[in-house]
Amino acid sequence: MIKPLIECIKEAREKKVAIGHFNVSDSEGYNAVTAAAKELGVPVIVGVSEKERTFLGVAEIRALVTVAQERGDLVYLNADHTYSVEASREAVDNHYDAVIIDGAEKPFVENVMMTKEVVNYARAHHPTMLVEGELGFIGTGSTIRDEIPDGVSEETQTKPEDAKTFVDETCVDLFAPSVGNIHGLIKGGEPKLNIERVRAIAKAVSVPLVLHGASGNTDEEVAAAIEAGISVVHINTELRQAYKHGIEKGMSSDELAPYKFLAEGVEEMKELVLKKLKVFNRMQ
Ligand SMILES: [Zn+2]
Numbered sequence: 161m162i163k164p165l166i167e168c169i170k171e172a173r174e175k176k177v178a179i180g181h182f183n184v185s186d187s188e189g190y191n192a193v194t195a196a197a198k199e200l201g202v203p204v205i206v207g208v209s210e211k212e213r214t215f216l217g218v219a220e221i222r223a224l225v226t227v228a229q230e231r232g233d234l235v236y237l238n239a240d241h242t243y244s245v246e247a248s249r250e251a252v253d254n255h256y257d258a259v260i261i262d263g264a265e266k267p268f269v270e271n272v273m274m275t276k277e278v279v280n281y282a283r284a285h286h287p288t289m290l291v292e293g294e295l296g297f298i299g300t301g302s303t304i305r306d307e308i309p310d311g312v313s314e315e316t317q318t319k320p321e322d323a324k325t326f327v328d329e330t331c332v333d334l335f336a337p338s339v340g341n342i343h344g345l346i347k348g349g350e351p352k353l354n355i356e357r358v359r360a361i362a363k364a365v366s367v368p369l370v371l372h373g374a375s376g377n378t379d380e381e382v383a384a385a386i387e388a389g390i391s392v393v394h395i396n397t398e399l400r401q402a403y404k405h406g407i408e409k410g411m412s413s414d415e416l417a418p419y420k421f422l423a424e425g426v427e428e429m430k431e432l433v434l435k436k437l438k439v440f441n442r443m444q
C-alpha cells in the first residue's frame with residue numbers, strides 16, 4: 161500500500177511545495193487529474209464535495225481511487241466540504257483518506273463542537289484518516305460570481321489566535337483558514353491573498369494549512385502562499401471551466417461516441433492540472 165497522505169503533506173511542507181487538490185464530478189475528471197499527476201510523478205488529492213460524490217457515487221469514487229492506490233499511485237481521496245456530521249461519518253465509513261467538516265459559517269463554538277465530533281468518530285473508526293477543519297467564511301460553491309459573496313471581507317479573515325484555539329480544541333489534522341481566498345471566480349478579479357496572515361497562522365498552529373478557493377489567484381500569489389506555509393491547494397472552478405470549454409468543442413461535431421466528444425474536455429482539464437501542479441511543486 162502507498163504511504164499515508166499525512167506523510168506526503170509533511171514532505172511537501174519540508175520542501176516548501178504543496179499538494180494539489182482537484183475536484184471531480186465524474187470519471188473523466190478523475191482520469192484527467194490522475195493522468196496529470198502521474199505524468200509529473202507527484203502526489204495528488206482528488207476532491208469530491210457532497211454533491212459531487214452523490215453524482216459519482218460515494219463508494220464508487222472510493223473504488224476508483226483504491227484501484228490507483230493498489231497500483232502504487234500516490235492518489236488520495238478527500239470528502240471536500242461536508243456540512244454535517246452525518247455526511248462526514250459516511251465518508252469515514254467509506255474509508256476516504258480525508259474529510260473536511262465545514263462549519264465555517266456557523267458560530268465558533270458550534271463549529272468546534274461539530275468538528276470535534278467528526279475527529280472523534282474518525283479516530284475510532286478509521287484512525288489514519290485526516291480530518292480538516294475550517295475557520296473563517298470564504299463563500300460556498302464553485303461558480304463565477306459578479307462580486308465577493310456576502311459575509312466575506314478582510315474583517316472575517318481568520319485571526320492567528322482563533323486558529324490556534326480552534327486547532328487545539330478540535331485536534332484536527334489539517335486547517336483551512338480564510339486569508340483573502342474565495343470560493344468561485346469573481347468576474348472583476350479576485351482580491352489578493354493575505355500572505356502575511358498565512359505566515360502568522362502557520363506560526364500559530366502546529367498542523368498543515370490548506371488553501372481553498374485558489375481558482376483565479378495568480379501563480380505568483382499562490383507560490384507566495386505556499387512559501388508562507390500552505391501545504392495543500394484547492395482548485396475547482398477553473399477545472400470546471402476547462403471541462404465545459406473542452407466538451408463544447410467536442411460537441412460541435414456530429415460525433416456520437418461519448419469517449420470521443422468528452423475526450424476534449426479531459427484533455428483541457430489535464431492541461432490545466434499539469435499547469436497548476438507545476439506551480440504547486442515549483443517545477444517551473
Ligand atoms: Zn473549498
